[in-house]
Amino acid sequence: MTRILIAYYSSYGHVRALAEAEAEGARGVPGTTVDIRRIPETVPEAVRESAGYVADDTPEASPADLANYDGILFGTPTRFGMMAGQMKQFLDQAGGLWAQNALVGKVAGVFASTGSQHGGHEATLLSTQIPLQHFGMLIAGMPYTFAGQTSREGIIGGAPYGAGTIAGADGALAPTETDLAGARFQGAHVARIAAQLAAGADRSEAA
Template sequence: MTRVLVLYYSSYGHVRSLARAEAEGASSVPGTRVDIRRVPETVPDEVRQSAGFIADDTPVAAPADLEAYDAIIFGTPTRFGLMAGQMKTFLDQAGGLWARNALEGKVGAVFTSTGTQHGGHEATLLSTHVPLLHLGMVVVGLPYSFSGLTAGNEITGCAPYGAGTIAGADGSRAPTTAEMDGARYQGAHVARIAARLAGVDLRREVA
């Protein structure tokens, strides 16, 4: 089995919705086992409640868990063109994995959400690739074989650097069908590449 982890942080649910779509896409590839986990919250409960953050009972991951997977798909909101502090805090604890080259050769990918069309989602995707490269991961984006990247009939948060959604300035815009499709496509794309790197014969798995 190829093991894929979808690891995310979500304040208002947009990234969580995309995480589920990423997992659906990865699960569609034969011989793939997918887990969904979130990074620990760093904001006090009273602040979460006053800000209207979603309640989320998704199991929490620890940095040591990452080593068990062939691919990790990271989901984070955009904060001024960068990953959320919660995700940064989690990755900052991966020094032990880095020291042992524990994630070298594993597939890494990123998806995101931002408030507005020019709110920095592409910068977030690209800047989040940086620590994955330091960890020795093979970075995978969202290829143009996903036709939604060339559609011009609606605003989309998807980019060749990864899937995404535009939440709206007030957070009221839910991920569109096209954005969810982009996340599913990326999840499947990551799972297929991870299987090849792990030496899994997909033709045999299908048979």
């Protein structure tokens, strides 16, 4: 079985919705098992409540768990053109895996939510990939075989660098069906690549 992890941080539910779509796409690839985990919160509960953060009972991810998967998709909101601090702190705790080369050759993808079309959407997708490449992971984006990203029907998130959605400055916009379709596409894309790499490794070991 090919094991895929969807690890996300979400404040208002937009990234969580994308994560669920990513998981749906990955599960559609035969022989794939998928786990969804949320990145641990660092904001005090009182602040979460006053800011209107959405409650989330999804089990938490642990940095040590990353080594157990063939492919990992990371989802984050945008904070000034970069990943959320919660995601950065989580990745910073994976130094032991980096030292052991435990993530080298695993497939990774990134998806994101941003407040506006020009609020750092692509910058977040790209900058989040940087530490993943330091881990030695192989980056899979969202190729133009997903034609939805060229749609002119409304406000569409995502880019060749990964799936995404535009939440609006007040967070009132929900992911569009095109955004969710892009996430499903990316989830399946990463799962297929991970399965092909795992099958190739098995053949090499058997030779």
